[in-house]
Amino acid sequence: xxxxxxxxxxxxxAMLRTLPRVCLANIRRNPGTRIRPKxxxxxxxxxxxxxxxxxxxxxxxxxxxxxxxxxTPFYLRFTYEPYYKGHHLRREYPPLSLLQLQKMIDTDRLxxxxxxxxxxxxxxxxxxxxxxxxxxxxxxxxxxxNNFKAKVNIEVQWASxxxxxAIERNGGVITTAYYDVxxxxxxxxxxxxxxxxxxxxxxxLPPQDAIEYYTNPANRGYLADPEMISWERLVLAQKYxxxxxxxxxxxxxxxxxxxxxxRQIFLGLEPGWVVNLRDRCILxxxxxxxxxxxxx
Amino acid sequence: xxxxxxxEFRLQSSNMWYLAPxxxxxxxxxxxxxxxxxxxxxxxxxxxxxPARGSSYQASKLVGPPSLYTDVEISTSPEEWxxxxxxxxxxxxxxxxxxxxxxxxxxxxxxxxxxxxxxxERNRNHMYPLYLKIQERGQxxxxxxxxxxxxxxxxxxxxxxxxxxxxxxxxxMQIQEVSGHINIKGDYVSIVEEWLQDKGF
Numbered sequence: 030x031x032x033x034x035x036x037x038x039x040x041x042x043a044m045l046r047t048l049p050r051v052c053l054a055n056i057r058r059n060p061g062t063r064i065r066p067k068x069x070x071x072x073x074x075x076x077x078x079x080x081x082x083x084x085x086x087x088x089x090x091x092x093x094x095x096x097x098x099x100x101t102p103f104y105l106r107f108t109y110e111p112y113y114k115g116h117h118l119r120r121e122y123p124p125l126s127l128l129q130l131q132k133m134i135d136t137d138r139l140x141x142x143x144x145x146x147x148x149x150x151x152x153x154x155x156x157x158x159x160x161x162x163x164x165x166x167x168x169x170x171x172x173x174x175n176n177f178k179a180k181v182n183i184e185v186q187w188a189s190x191x192x193x194x195a196i197e198r199n200g201g202v203i204t205t206a207y208y209d210v211x212x213x214x215x216x217x218x219x220x221x222x223x224x225x226x227x228x229x230x231x232x233x234l235p236p237q238d239a240i241e242y243y244t245n246p247a248n249r250g251y252l253a254d255p256e257m258i259s260w261e262r263l264v265l266a267q268k269y270x271x272x273x274x275x276x277x278x279x280x281x282x283x284x285x286x287x288x289x290x291x292r293q294i295f296l297g298l299e300p301g302w303v304v305n306l307r308d309r310c311i312l313x314x315x316x317x318x319x320x321x322x323x324x325x
Numbered sequence: 326x327x328x329x330x331x332x333e334f335r336l337q338s339s340n341m342w343y344l345a346p347x348x349x350x351x352x353x354x355x356x357x358x359x360x361x362x363x364x365x366x367x368x369x370x371x372x373x374x375x376p377a378r379g380s381s382y383q384a385s386k387l388v389g390p391p392s393l394y395t396d397v398e399i400s401t402s403p404e405e406w407x408x409x410x411x412x413x414x415x416x417x418x419x420x421x422x423x424x425x426x427x428x429x430x431x432x433x434x435x436x437x438x439x440x441x442x443x444x445x446e447r448n449r450n451h452m453y454p455l456y457l458k459i460q461e462r463g464q465x466x467x468x469x470x471x472x473x474x475x476x477x478x479x480x481x482x483x484x485x486x487x488x489x490x491x492x493x494x495x496x497x498m499q500i501q502e503v504s505g506h507i508n509i510k511g512d513y514v515s516i517v518e519e520w521l522q523d524k525g526f
Binding site: 036037038128131132134135136137138143148149152153154155173176177178179219220223295296297298303304306309310311312313314315316319 | 395396397398399400401402405406407408409411412413414415418419420421422424426427428429430431450451478500502503
């Protein structure tokens with residue numbers, strides 16, 4: 030708290046010194062306050078107390094809300110269109126704009142010399158998702174696309190065409206990837222997950238209605254054919270009219286081509302491994318059957 | 326229960342599995358093994374060893390003998406540990422480094438900020454302490470500027486002149502001198518932000 034200029038404070042103290050103390054004897058109600066009438070008890074004061082004469086009013090047995098004594102009730106009288114049917118089952122991708130992403134980069138909250146994914150963005154504390162609310166990850170939106178100037182290797186869960194163009198125009202790469210709810214809990218807070226001492230889960234494949242999105246090279250889906258993706262990169266560059274920077278000539282080429290396996294949820298860490306934060310070591314199971322399970 | 330060949334645990338009839346009553350010899354085996362199990366834990370108890378559990382206490386069962394689990398290879402390679410450290414959150418908010426340009430429009434405080442009788446400090450995220458409060462279902466909007474130091478009345482006068490010139494309207498402002506806050510009636514967040522940038526805060 031900052032104690033700004035002392036002028037007003039001193040005036041207030043000076044005034045307080047001359048004023049009498051506030052106590053029960055010298056306070057009164059605020060002007061205009063309603064004083065509730067008391068419930069009368071005598072011959073005419075104690076008649077009905079606002080409940081009226083006879084009927085459900087007096088007996089306080091009101092009809093249920095909306096009931097119209099035999100008519101079809103108003104709320105059932107007309108047909109309706111279920112616009113939001115199934116909304117509680119749909120996947121939600123809370124938005125993160127390119128402007129916000131650029132601001133995080135400008136203020137050094139994100140390190141663009143390393144690949145950026147959901148874990149890294151959640152770790153900044155500036156973006157949160159809640160899998161209990163059917164949130165499945167980041168939707169990167171195109172607000173601030175024209176001012177976006179960073180070269181990043183980013184993985185999000187949903188991205189539109191102008192967003193992909195804005196990232197690739199600056200020499201970056203973008204992947205859209207799906208995480209099932211169980212892996213999502215680990216991804217959004219890796220530290221908490223490691224402290225549990227559980228094996229890193231393997232990532233499940235997307236549900237049926239999401240497979241088309243994540244296998245589409247135009248969306249830079251993580252299950253799409255890499256050759257088709259490089260073709261689509263060229264197509265998008267021609268559509269939006271920019272010179273596509275050549276990835277192979279980039280000094281950060283090794284960083285830009287880092288991708289996760291479709292079964293992997295943390296970069297560089299394989300499913301089935303257990304991370305021990307206290308002893309700073311990684312436990313890798315040697316059982317062949319277990320290895321096969323985590324890699325299939 | 327190994328070596329128990331005469332006892333049939335399950336009988337199949339018409340696609341249904343039933344649990345058959347366990348014969349006497351098997352029952353003997355079970356009780357013997359169970360008592361051994363109890364003895365084992367009591368032995369541990371008298372040495373005051375806490376039985377181990379997994380980390381999520383309520384959900385996990387007691388950890389059994391190591392023979393139940395797979396062998397592990399323990400890796401302490403620093404190359405692999407880098408991938409773990411990448412996933413751990415920073416315990417502090419880093420100070421932004423000076424760059425030649427900031428495409429997002431964010432600016433660090435400049436030298437000219439100290440030439441005024443007042444000062445507006447950045448918040449811990451290095452942003453302006455400028456907030457929009459929406460009440461009454463969007464009917465009532467208030468812009469709030471916090472963390473004001475120095476002569477708040479001078480800031481009030483300067484800001485008022487600037488806002489009235491920009492918006493061509495009378496601006497209602499409220500000063501909370503003790504806490505160093507100023508409330509402005511209406512949504513003037515972007516204009517106040519421009520003013521703060523002009524002043525170099």
